[in-house]
Amino acid sequence: MIYREAGDFKLSYGADSQTFPIKGDRWAYWLALAFAVGVVPLFLTDYLANAILIPFLIYVIAALGLNLLLGYCGQLSLGTGGFMAVGAYAAFKLMTGFPDLSIVFVIILAGVITAGVGVLFGLPSLRIKGFYLAVATLAAQFFLVWLFTRTPWFFNYSATGMITAPTRTILGVPITGPNASALSMYLFCLFFVVVLAWLARNLTRGSLGRSWMAIRDMDIAAEIIGVNPLKAKLTAFAISSFYVGIAGALLFTVLLGAAEASEAFGIDKSFLVLFMVIIGGLGSILGAFIGAAFLIIGPVLLKILLVNNLGWPTDLAAHLEVMVIGALILVFLIAEPHGLTALWRMLKEKLRLWPFPY
Amino acid sequence: MKMTRLTAAMALTMTAAAPAIAETLHFPMLSYRTGPFAPGGIPFADGYADYLRLINERDGGIGGVPIRITECETAYNTERGVECYQSIRGDNPLVIQPLSTGITYQLIPRTMVDGIPMHTMGYGRTSAVNGEVFNWTFNYPGTYWDGASVIINYLLEENDGSLDGKKVVLLYHNSAYGREPIPTLTRLGERYGFEFLPIGVDSPGQEQGSQWLQIRRERPDYVIMWGWGVMNATAIREAANIRFPMENFIGVWWSGSEQDVIPVGAGADGYKALAMHGTGRDYPVYDDIQTYVVDRGLAAGTGEEIGTVLYSRGMYAAMLAVEAAKVAQEIHGVAQITPAMMRDGMANLVITEELMESLGLPGFGPAFEVSCDNHGGSGEAMIQQWDANAREWNLITDWIAPDREMIMEMVMEDSLAWAAENDITPGCLDRSGG
Numbered sequence: 001m002i003y004r005e006a007g008d009f010k011l012s013y014g015a016d017s018q019t020f021p022i023k024g025d026r027w028a029y030w031l032a033l034a035f036a037v038g039v040v041p042l043f044l045t046d047y048l049a050n051a052i053l054i055p056f057l058i059y060v061i062a063a064l065g066l067n068l069l070l071g072y073c074g075q076l077s078l079g080t081g082g083f084m085a086v087g088a089y090a091a092f093k094l095m096t097g098f099p100d101l102s103i104v105f106v107i108i109l110a111g112v113i114t115a116g117v118g119v120l121f122g123l124p125s126l127r128i129k130g131f132y133l134a135v136a137t138l139a140a141q142f143f144l145v146w147l148f149t150r151t152p153w154f155f156n157y158s159a160t161g162m163i164t165a166p167t168r169t170i171l172g173v174p175i176t177g178p179n180a181s182a183l184s185m186y187l188f189c190l191f192f193v194v195v196l197a198w199l200a201r202n203l204t205r206g207s208l209g210r211s212w213m214a215i216r217d218m219d220i221a222a223e224i225i226g227v228n229p230l231k232a233k234l235t236a237f238a239i240s241s242f243y244v245g246i247a248g249a250l251l252f253t254v255l256l257g258a259a260e261a262s263e264a265f266g267i268d269k270s271f272l273v274l275f276m277v278i279i280g281g282l283g284s285i286l287g288a289f290i291g292a293a294f295l296i297i298g299p300v301l302l303k304i305l306l307v308n309n310l311g312w313p314t315d316l317a318a319h320l321e322v323m324v325i326g327a328l329i330l331v332f333l334i335a336e337p338h339g340l341t342a343l344w345r346m347l348k349e350k351l352r353l354w355p356f357p358y
Numbered sequence: 359m360k361m362t363r364l365t366a367a368m369a370l371t372m373t374a375a376a377p378a379i380a381e382t383l384h385f386p387m388l389s390y391r392t393g394p395f396a397p398g399g400i401p402f403a404d405g406y407a408d409y410l411r412l413i414n415e416r417d418g419g420i421g422g423v424p425i426r427i428t429e430c431e432t433a434y435n436t437e438r439g440v441e442c443y444q445s446i447r448g449d450n451p452l453v454i455q456p457l458s459t460g461i462t463y464q465l466i467p468r469t470m471v472d473g474i475p476m477h478t479m480g481y482g483r484t485s486a487v488n489g490e491v492f493n494w495t496f497n498y499p500g501t502y503w504d505g506a507s508v509i510i511n512y513l514l515e516e517n518d519g520s521l522d523g524k525k526v527v528l529l530y531h532n533s534a535y536g537r538e539p540i541p542t543l544t545r546l547g548e549r550y551g552f553e554f555l556p557i558g559v560d561s562p563g564q565e566q567g568s569q570w571l572q573i574r575r576e577r578p579d580y581v582i583m584w585g586w587g588v589m590n591a592t593a594i595r596e597a598a599n600i601r602f603p604m605e606n607f608i609g610v611w612w613s614g615s616e617q618d619v620i621p622v623g624a625g626a627d628g629y630k631a632l633a634m635h636g637t638g639r640d641y642p643v644y645d646d647i648q649t650y651v652v653d654r655g656l657a658a659g660t661g662e663e664i665g666t667v668l669y670s671r672g673m674y675a676a677m678l679a680v681e682a683a684k685v686a687q688e689i690h691g692v693a694q695i696t697p698a699m700m701r702d703g704m705a706n707l708v709i710t711e712e713l714m715e716s717l718g719l720p721g722f723g724p725a726f727e728v729s730c731d732n733h734g735g736s737g738e739a740m741i742q743q744w745d746a747n748a749r750e751w752n753l754i755t756d757w758i759a760p761d762r763e764m765i766m767e768m769v770m771e772d773s774l775a776w777a778a779e780n781d782i783t784p785g786c787l788d789r790s791g792g
Contacts, residue, residue, distance in 0.1 A: 046448070051441040149532055149558075159541045159772065160483075160534040162463050166779060177780075178467035256436065258463045260534055262561055263436060300441065303431075308445075314431040315391030315400075322392075 002351045019201055022352075036190055041183050049182035050255070056296045057189040058250045063276040063288035064200050065243025070274075071283035072204055073236035074216030075125050079137035081269030082144030083241050084248030085261045086114040089154050091249035092163040095176075096156055103168040103175050103253070107192065110249035111242040117144075118241020125233045129219075141270055148261035155260075162260050165253040176253045185254050192250065196243060201285050203239065212236050213283075244273075279329060281339025290340045299325060381694060382426035383419065383683060385410055385676075386451045388442050388461065393433035394562040395587040397617045398668055402457060403429070404659035405672025408651050411658075412643075413680055415650040420683045421693040436460045443468065452700040453477050453679050459535035462495075467780065469494045475701040477682075479675045480505075480611055480634050484538060485772035487734035487765075489705065490784035492773065496704050496733045498678070499726050500634050500760075502584070503768065504737030505610050506539035507760035508632060509582055510546045512608075512741055515758075522551040527578040529569060529585065529593055532558035536584045539610075541768060543582070546761075552579075563589025570596040583609040590618035598625030605630065611739065614751070615667035619744045627746035630754075632739045635674050635723045637751050639665035643673070643718030667751065674723060681717075682707045689789065702789045705730060724757055730786035734769075737762060 003024040010016040020026040040053070062080060069075050090110040094101060101109075121140040125133050148154050155163050167177030174180040175188050203209050211232040214222035223229055252259045259265070272295060280291025299321050306317040336343050350357070387406055390399035410425050419425055428449070430442035439461030443454065447468075454469060454476045456462050462482035469476045470493065477496045478486070484501040486492035500508075514521060528543055530536030540556050547554035555576060557569050563585060570593075573581060581602065585593055590613045597607050605628045609618070614631020644664055652661040663669045686695045686703025695703070707728040714722055726735035738757040745752055777784055 047444045050444040055437070146560075149560075160459075160463070160537050161532075162460075162534045164463070164467075164779075167781075178471040256440065256464060257467065259436070260460065263460050263533060307430075313391075314389065314429045315396075318392040318431040318433060 002354065003348075005352065017205075019205070033194065037187075041186070044182055044186060046182045049186045052297055052300055053186055054182075054189050054255050055251075056292055057186075057193045058247050058255060059273065059276060059292040059296050060193050060289055061196055061250065062244050062247035062273045063280060063292045064196060064285065065240045065247065066273050067277045067280075067282065067284070067288050068200060068204070068212075068243065069236050069240035070277055071281075071287070072209060072216060073212035073233065073240075075122070075233060075236060076130065076134040077137040077237075077240070078134050078267075078270045078274065079121060079140035079144070080244055080273040081265045081267055082141040083114050083118055083244040084251060084269060085144055085148055085265035086117045086241075087111060087245030087248030088252035088259055088265065089148050089163065089261070090114060090245065091253050092156075092165065093154070095166055095168065095253070099166075103170060103188075106168070107246055107249045107253070111246040114245020114248070115238040115242040118237045118244070119234050122234055122237025122241075125237065126230060138267075138270075141267055145261045145265060148265075160260075162258050163252070164258045165256075168253070177257065180254070189250055189254060192246060196246065197285055197288075200243070204285070208232075208235060216283075275329065279332060279339055281341030284339070284341040286344065287339050287341035290344070294328075294340065295325070298328075381423060383423050383452055383695065384426050384428065384446075384450050385679060386442075386446045386449075386454065387427060387429045388432050388439060388454065388456045388458075389429055390432050390434045390457070392431060393435065395434040398587055398612070398615065399434065399457065400659065401615075401663045401666055401668040402672035402675075404657070404663060405669035405674075406455070406676045407658035407672075408647055408656075408664075408669075409643075409673045409676035410680070411651050411656050412647050415654065415656065416646060420680055421687045423693045432456070432458065432461060434458050434460075436464055440464055447472055447474060450697060452683060452695065452697055453704070455479070455675055455679070457481070459483075459538065460533060463534055466492065466495055473701075474697045475704055477675070477679065477704065479678065480671070481535065484734075484765075485769045485776065487732060487769045488773035488784070489730045489733040490773075490786055491777045491782055492733065493787045494701060496728065498707070498728050498733060498735030499709075499724055500611075500737045500739055501734050501765075502535075502538040502610070503542040503765045504734065504760040504762075505632050505634075505739060506542040506582070507546065507762075507765060508737070508739045508741075508758045509608050509610075510543070510550065511758055511760065512755065513580060514550065520550070524552040524580065525576065525578040526552050526554050527573055527576065527581045528554070528556045529566075529573070529581055529583045530556060530558055531563060531585050531589055532560045535586065535612075539582075539584055542765065545764065545768070549764075559585070559589055559593070561589075562587055564592055566592050566596050570600055573602070574600050579606060581607045583607070583613045585609065585613045585618075590615075591621045594619060594622045594626050594629055597629075598622055604628035605743070608632070608741070611671075614742060614744075616749075616751075617668075619746070620749065624746045626744055629744045630741055631744075631751075633667075633742040633751070633753060634739050635670055636719075636721060636753070637665065637667045637670050637742070641665075641719050641722060643677075646718060647673075670722075674719075677717060677719070678707070678709070681709065681713070701787070704728060705733075705787075709735075737765070 008023045020029055066080055069077050087110045090113040091106050094106045124136040155161050165176045167174050173184045175184055211227045214227045215232045276291035276295050279294055281287030302321050306312045307314055389403035410427050414425050432439040432442055443465055459481050462478045475494050480500055482497050484503045486495040486497050543554050559566055559569055583593055607629055609631040611632045611634045619626040651657050682703040685706055686699045687693055689702050690699045709726050711725050724736045724738040737760040740753050741755045742751040743754045
C-alpha cells in the first residue's frame with residue numbers, strides 16, 4: 001500500500017530509464033528536497049545549522065566522492081583527509097589571491113585543483129590494487145598534510161600556519177566569515193549537495209559509471225570487453241577528488257572559518273569518511289547520506305541526550321559515545337555487511353509487496 | 359522507523375536550545391577530559407570548576423548571584439570546539455575559555471560578532487594584546503611572545519648579558535600553538551646575535567627520534583620547548599637519553615607540569631620551565647577549597663591534584679574570571695551581568711598584590727592592569743626547576759619582565775594587518791549600557 005505500482009506504466013524508453021522508476025520514490029525525493037529547501041529554514045537555529053546540518057551536508061559530499069571511487073570503481077583510498085586539505089588550501093589561496101572571485105567559483109575551482117592532485121596520486125592505481133593502493137594513498141594523506149604545514153606559501157606566510165577564511169558574499173549576503181547567517185550557509189551547502197548528488201547519480205548510471213563498475217567487478221574482464229582501465233581509474237580518481245575537494249573547501253570556508261592541515265585534515269578524517277561510505281553502503285548514493293547522518297548526527301544527538309538531558313559528566317559521555325558508535329558500527333556490519341542502504345533496499349522490496357507478499 | 363528517529367532528533371535539539379534559568383551567572387567550560395591531551399586538560403578543568411564551586415559555597419556566588427557551570431567536551435578538537443561554542447552562545451555565557459589555541463583562532467571572529475568576551479590565559483593569539491582591534495579577546499596575564507622574551511631575558515642574565523654566537527633550538531608542537539613564538543625568537547636572535555633554529559614535532563609528538571638526532575648534530579647551547587601533552591614527556595626523555603644538560607632545556611608554561619617530568623624519573627632532574635603562577639599547596643585558598651569543596655564531596659576530580667601546576671592554572675583562570683565579574687558588577691551597579699558587561703569588567707581589571715593576598719593567593723601571580731590598548735597584562739613570568747628527588751617544582755627566579763617594547767611593536771604589526779584583512783577599524787569599545 002505504501003508503493004502503489006498498479007497503473008504506473010512507462011510509455012517511453014526515457015520514462016523507463018529515469019532515476020527513480022517507482023512513483024513513490026519520485027515523490028519521496030521531491031518531498032525531501034522541498035522539505036530541505038522550504039521547511040528546514042523555518043526552524044533553523046544556529047546550533048542546528050552549525051553543529052548538525054552543515055557538517056552533515058559537507059560530509060555527504062565527501063562521502064559521495066569516496067563512494068564514487070571506492071563503491072563504484074573499487075579503488076580503496078585512505079587519502080580523503082589529504083584531498084580535503086587540498087580543497088581547503090586551494091580555496092584559501094584563491095580567496096586571498098583573487099578577492100573579487102565569487103565564492104561559488106572559488107569552491108568549484110578548489111574542486112578542480114583537487115581533481116588534478118587526485119589524478120596525480122591516482123596514477124599508482126594503474127599498477128597496484130587493493131591494500132597496496134590503500135597504502136599508496138595513505139602516503140598521499142601524510143605527504144599532503146606535511147606539505148601544507150611545512151610550506152609557508154600555502155598559508156600566506158602567516159606566523160601560526162593557520163589559514164583563515166575572509167568574508168565573501170553572494171548578492172550582498174555573507175556566506176563565509178563570522179557574519180554569515182546560519183540560513184545562508186545552510187542553503188549554500190545544500191545547493192552543492194543537491195547539484196553534486198544529482199551529478200553523481202547520473203554519472204554512475206551513464207557509460208562512465210558503467211565502466212567504473214566493470215573495473216570494480218573484474219578489471220581483466222573489463223579490459224577484454226573494451227573498457228580502458230587508464231581512463232576509467234583516472235576519471236574515478238579525478239571526479240572523486242573533485243567532490244572531496246569541494247567538501248574540504250566548504251568545511252574550511254563555511255563551517256570552520258579557520259583551519260590548519262595537521263589538525264583539521266588528519267588521518268582521522270580519512271577514516272571518518274571511509275567509515276561513512278562503508279556503513280552507509282558501498283556503491284549507493286543514498287548510502288553516502290545515511291552514512292554521513294549516522295556518523296555526524298549520531299554523536300551529537302548522543303551527546304545532547306547524555307549531557308544536556310540526563311546531566312551525565314562530559315568525559316563519561318565522550319567515552320561512551322566512542323563505545324556506542326563503535327558498537328553500533330559492529331552490529332550494523334554484522335547484521336548487514338552491505339551497509340545501511342542494503343537494509344533500506346530490503347525494506348523497500350518488502351514494502352512493494354506489502355500487504356500481499358507471495 | 360525513519361520518522362521516529364527524526365522526531366526524536368527534533369525533540370532532543372529542542373531541549374538543547376531551551377533558555378537559561380534566570381538569576382545565575384553562566385560560566386561555561388570548554389574542557390577536554392578525553393583524547394590525547396586529556397592528561398593536561400583534566401586538572402585544568404578540575405581547578406576551574408573547583409574554584410567556581412568554592413565561590414558558590416563560601417560566598418554564595420558573585421555579588422549574591424550564584425554561578426552556573428556548564429561543561430562541554432572538546433577533546434582538543436576544533437570542530438567539536440565550534441560545536442560546543444554554538445551550543446552555549448545563546449545561553450549568556452559570561453566568558454569563553456577555549457583552552458586550545460586552534461579553537462581560539464576559530465572563535466575570535468565569532469565572539470566579536472556575537473559580543474561574547476573570550477579569555478585565553480597564556481595561550482591563543484598573541485596580537486590580541488591590542489584591545490583596539492581585538493575588543494572581545496583577552497590574554498592577560500601573559501602571552502607566548504612574552505614567554506619567549508622572558509626565556510631569552512633569563513638566558514641573557516645567565517650569560518652576563520650576551521648571547522652572541524650561541525645556538526638556540528626551539529622544539530615546537532607543529533600547530534598554531536607551537537609556531538606562535540617563532541617570529542619573536544627570530545627577531546630576538548637577530549638582535550642578540552644568537553643562531554635560532556626551529557624544529558617542529560608533529561602532533562601528538564610521540565615520535566621525536568629524528569628531531570633529537572638533529573639536535574645532537576647541531577649541538578645547541580639551549581633548547582626551548584613549546585610542547586603540549588605527550589610531546590613534553592617524550593622530549594624530556596629523549597633529552598635525557600642523549601645526555602643533553604637539563605639545566606639548558608627550558609619549556610614554556612604548558613611544558614612544565616608534573617605530568618611531563620614524573621614519567622621520565624631521575625633523568626628529568628634540573629629541567630626548567632616558565633611559570634606564569636606559583637604552584638604547590640601552600641596557598642591559603644587551597645584550605646578553603648579543601649573545606650568547602652573537597653570535604654563536601656563537590657570536587658570535580660579526586661581532590662588529589664590540588665596544587666599541581668595545571669590545577670593551579672585552571673584555578674587561576676577561574677579566579678581572574680570571578681574578579682573580572684566583580685569589577686563588572688561594580689561598574690554597572692547590577693549583580694546579574696551580561697556578557698557585554700563582563701567584557702567591561704575584564705577590560706578594566708586591576709590585579710594588585712593586596713588583592714591576591716586577600717584572595718588567599720599571596721605572590722601567586724603577577725600584579726597587572728588591563729586596559730584597552732593592553733589586553734595582555736604584564737607578561738611577567740618566573741622560571742621553575744624540577745627537583746626529581748623531592749618531586750616538586752622550585753621557583754629559581756623572581757618575576758622576569760619581557761621585552762614589551764619589541765613585543766608591542768610586533769603586536770601592532772600583526773593586529774593591524776589582521777584588522778585590515780577583516781575590515782575592522784581599530785578603536786576602543788564604549789562601555790555597554792546599564
